[in-house]
Amino acid sequence: MDDSALAFLKKLLETPSPSGYERPVQDVVREYVRSFADEVKTDVHGNVIACKNPGAPVRLMFAGHCDQIGLVVTYIDAEGFVYSQTIGGWDPQQLIGQRMTIWTKSGAVPAVIARKPIHLLTEDERKQVVKEKDLWLDIGVKDKAEADTLVQVGDPVTLALSFQPMRNGLANSPAMDNKSGLWVVIEALRRAAQKPLSCAVYAVSTVQEEIGLRGARTSAFGIDPHVGIAVDVTHATDCPTIEKKQQGDVKLGGGPVVFRGPNMNPVVTKRILACAQSAGIACQVSAIGRATPNDANNIQINRAGVATGLVAVPNRYMHSAVEMISLDDIDHAADLLAAFANGLTATDDFTP
Numbered sequence: 001m002d003d004s005a006l007a008f009l010k011k012l013l014e015t016p017s018p019s020g021y022e023r024p025v026q027d028v029v030r031e032y033v034r035s036f037a038d039e040v041k042t043d044v045h046g047n048v049i050a051c052k053n054p055g056a057p058v059r060l061m062f063a064g065h066c067d068q069i070g071l072v073v074t075y076i077d078a079e080g081f082v083y084s085q086t087i088g089g090w091d092p093q094q095l096i097g098q099r100m101t102i103w104t105k106s107g108a109v110p111a112v113i114a115r116k117p118i119h120l121l122t123e124d125e126r127k128q129v130v131k132e133k134d135l136w137l138d139i140g141v142k143d144k145a146e147a148d149t150l151v152q153v154g155d156p157v158t159l160a161l162s163f164q165p166m167r168n169g170l171a172n173s174p175a176m177d178n179k180s181g182l183w184v185v186i187e188a189l190r191r192a193a194q195k196p197l198s199c200a201v202y203a204v205s206t207v208q209e210e211i212g213l214r215g216a217r218t219s220a221f222g223i224d225p226h227v228g229i230a231v232d233v234t235h236a237t238d239c240p241t242i243e244k245k246q247q248g249d250v251k252l253g254g255g256p257v258v259f260r261g262p263n264m265n266p267v268v269t270k271r272i273l274a275c276a277q278s279a280g281i282a283c284q285v286s287a288i289g290r291a292t293p294n295d296a297n298n299i300q301i302n303r304a305g306v307a308t309g310l311v312a313v314p315n316r317y318m319h320s321a322v323e324m325i326s327l328d329d330i331d332h333a334a335d336l337l338a339a340f341a342n343g344l345t346a347t348d349d350f351t352p
């Protein structure tokens with residue numbers, strides 16, 4: 001991974017993008033793709049669509065969702081404590097003790113989420129699981145009047161954003177889901193563009209995945225691709241308490257995960273694995289027996305159907321402040337998608 005690609009990943013991770021509030025991160029994407037895409041469009045839903053070789057007879061779509069889970073401000077009480085609803089799927093236990101940021105019209109407002117100390121919890125309270133509706137954001141103001149000068153109902157909130165490299169090429173950050181997959185599809189376009197291409201490649205930074213795979217639906221309709229590959233994170237199972245018999249054997253650093261199952265076109269899957277083999281990229285294979293809970297689902301059933309693949313980035317501690325991935329895995333995933341794009345021609349038949 002070269003320095004500018006790594007800097008792009010950090011920038012994605014440090015830029016907020018709760019579902020519906022993706023514009024700041026889309027600005028980062030638009031800026032990065034400008035130097036190598038032939039065409040960059042943003043649709044009215046907010047999807048950023050970067051294309052190399054538009055007009056070619058076969059269209060390949062890579063989708064990486066740019067949105068992250070967050071909160072949205074719903075109410076400020078008389079003391080200035082801020083209440084919210086969730087955007088996307090949270091385990092409320094993950095929020096207790098976190099530094100947060102409220103993204104307001106006048107900038108980032110730091111906040112914390114906590115609860116009363118263990119000394120003050122009753123026997124009963126200690127046993128209870130905290131619900132999100134019982135949590136509040138503390139922004140350190142004196143009262144509601146002061147809070148009102150800063151925060152408005154409808155402002156989005158994220159965990160405090162930061163990137164922390166770790167040993168063995170690993171790194172942690174909030175929103176590795178799915179800034180890592182977004183990075184893969186954009187970087188794959190850049191790498192594919194350096195070699196001959198006989199298809200049109202669309203790398204899409206999709207919006208609103210976390211609230212129902214919505215940007216993939218609108219962008220796929222607009223692009224009308226023949227083949228689509230979604231890139232999202234998947235659960236790494238190489239840490240305590242995860243059941244491999246159900247979730248499979250997925251390791252950080254073991255390479256990109258190629259998914260099989262009804263949501264994946266078997267010819268596309270076979271082709272991805274063949275590309276990996278000829279490029280010498282180690283892969284892991286996982287299976288899921290239902291429509292996937294990610295962009296691959298909506299891409300596959302776009303219009304009259306799209307030959308769809310799913311490549312995933314192993315991620316520990318998904319939907320927490322410390323989502324952990326391997327930088328080598330995303331680097332290899334970008335190479336794998338680029339190889340797939342460079343090998344795709346108009347005569348390829350993906351009829352299963």
Ligand SMILES: [Zn+2]
Pocket residue numbers: 065177178209232233294
């Ligand atoms: Zn995701």
